[in-house]
Amino acid sequence: MIFRGWCAYFFRMTTTKKVYLTPIGVRGMTVLDRDKFLRNLMVPILKVAENTNLSKVTQSCRSFFLKLDNFKPVQDLAGDELFKKCIYLNPEKISDWTDIPEETCTALKAYEIDENNFDSREVELCYENWSxxxxxxxxxxxxxxxxxxxxxxxxxxxxxxxxxxxxxxxxxxxxxxxxxxxxxxxxxxxxxxxxxxxxxxxxxxxxxxxYIVTVKENRCNFKFDFSKVYWNPRLCKEHERILDFLEEGDTLFDVFAGVGPFSIPAAKRNCTVFANDLNPESYNWLNHNAKYNKVDMNHFQSFNLDGKDFICNIFKEHIIQTCPNEDNKSKIHITMNLPALALDFVKYFKGLISDANVMADFDIEIIVYVYCFVVEGNDAMDMLNISMGCDMKKYVIDIFNVRNVSPKKDMMRVTFKLTKEVLCGIKDCDVVSEPPAKKLCVDVDNTDKNIS
The missing domain is CATH 3.30.300.110 (Met-10+ protein-like domains)
Incomplete structure (x- = not known):
């Protein structure tokens, strides 16, 4: 009797060997051969009689379904007079009736489904079934x-x-x-x-x-040639964050505008926008997208300039013209989204305005959002200080981790106020004469270069 029981146990263990739902014999394939993904395997099934409440049965065991591409887990059962349907179960989870959790078995038995309904059937899987x-x-x-x-x-x-x-x-x-x-x-x-x-x-x-694509982001459509400009879908949320800071009537200077993920939605929100990009392809698609999204061109200007020229000419001229306007209570926002190089350009804000008469009536809130890559061992605040040549701590509003680029590298956003002191040269602040012994992260990054 003991020997017979041991044999039954051994037979069950050898016939319920776990099956893995993967193609076999294809490791190392470099040229796709779809025929090599053909595989036959035994799959457990539950047989269901015609008068059984099929929807209730499937609801009870849905978590154990065999889920594959182009494969229906519930199928007709041909050639069986008693059972009309069968439910294919995942062999990685179920190999025997006893593998089904007790609460599921209880639920199934309420619909007259028990171990007598449990069986197996050979299934042929092919390339179309694998994800x-x-x-x-x-x-x-x-x-x-x-x-x-x-x-x-x-x-x-x-x-x-x-x-x-x-x-x-x-x-x-x-x-x-x-x-x-x-x-x-x-x-x-x-x-x-x-x-x-x-x-x-x-x-x-x-x-x-x-490579001509159209994508939708922040209720705007952007069309561009992906082979000639840069677009990073991972930055959609960051674009949205900055746009939420803008209010109707504010002004945006987008120094590295790309095809317009900041500029176009800002213009649609009735902000005055000055958008710039050095890449002529980005500049052309920027203008195309402005028209494509029916932007009011009376409040939108685009430029194909180097970032330095855009700051030192277009932005400077706007400040000189805007300062005398005492009724202007709107804010100016400056986005600098070129994380590998943007910090090279913030220094042009320092001492930009030398006319004391202009700055005497300066009463405009200007906020800069500059992006950078920070590698392990570096600090975004130190990097900004080095770039500006002075201590900027009291002007910084926020340092935000936008996303992780690699295990030792993050994309950061430093938000700071561009005050009268900064624009005049910050004569009363502590000058950083000897920068800390840290490397300024301006290396070309193959993952996120020219992010816009």
Whole structure:
């Protein structure tokens, strides 16, 4: 009797071996072969009689469904007179009736579903049934970082692949093209940076060579050529934060405007906008988007200048003309969203206005939002002080961590007031003659260059 019981236990253990829902035999594939993803496996099922309340049964065991792409977990059961439907269960969770939690079993028995309804059936799975995550897990090198994330801009999937994945890039591109319905183009950013306009070059991995996209953000539509300008969808929330600081009648100076994620929505909110970008492609799309979104052009001006010239000429002229207006109670906001280089430009605000008569009546609140990359061991406040050549602590309103770029690198926003003292040269503040022994983070960053 003991021997017979042991045999039954051994048989159950060997026939209920856990099944993993992954393709097999495809590790290291660099050229996509969809036929290699064919796999047959035994899957547990629950057989359901015709007169059973199917909706109640499925509700009870929904968390154990076999969920795969292009696969219905509830199907007709052909060739069985007693049972008309079957529910396919996930073999990674369920291999035997006893694997089903007691409370679920109790609920099922209320609808006359018990271990007699439990069975298994062979299922043929193919490439169409596997998600891109499952395929990448089965194909790419074990123990190394996989395709951890990507951005989608319109119909374009934008990757930034690690070196160990470059041999797989064509396969990765094709799989994403197959699996994501809204994707028509997959590209990988490489390490070549155009230093003049600070945009990156890219490699087409799969799909159409079509880089003209339209995206929607903050109730505005932006159209642009993604291969010639920069757009980062991860900054949508930050754009929204800054826009919430603006009130109707305020003025915005967007020093590195890109295609307009700050400028266009600000203009739509009845702010006066001065938008600038050095890249002629960004400048052209900026103007296109202003018209595309029906911006009132009486309150919108665009410029194709270097940031220094924009500050030292356009902004300076506006301050000189605005200061005598005693009725002007609106604020001026200045966005400087080029985190790899923006701190190089804040120094041009210091001592910008030398005319004492102009500054005598200065009563305008000016707020600057400057972005920078801060690597481990550096401090955003110190970086601003070094750039300005003086202690700016008393003028700083906020230092905000926008997002993590890499394990040792963050994108930060430093918000400070541009006061009369700063514009006149801050003669009464402590000058930083010897900067701290820290490296100013202005290196080209291949992940977030020329973010706009």
């Amino acid at each position: 891109y995550e499952t395929i990448f897990k089965a194909v790419l090198p074990e123990g190394k970082e996989g395709v951890s994330g990507f951005s989608q801009i319109g119909h374009i999937i934008h990757l930034n692949l690690r070196d160990h994945l470059l041999d797989y890039r064509q396969l990765i591109g094709q799989v994403l093209l197959d699996k994501l319905k809204t994707c028509r183009t997959v590209i990988n950013k490489d390490n070549v940076i155009d230093n003049t306009y600070r945009n990156f070059s890219m490699e087409l991995l799969a799909g159409e060579e079509n």
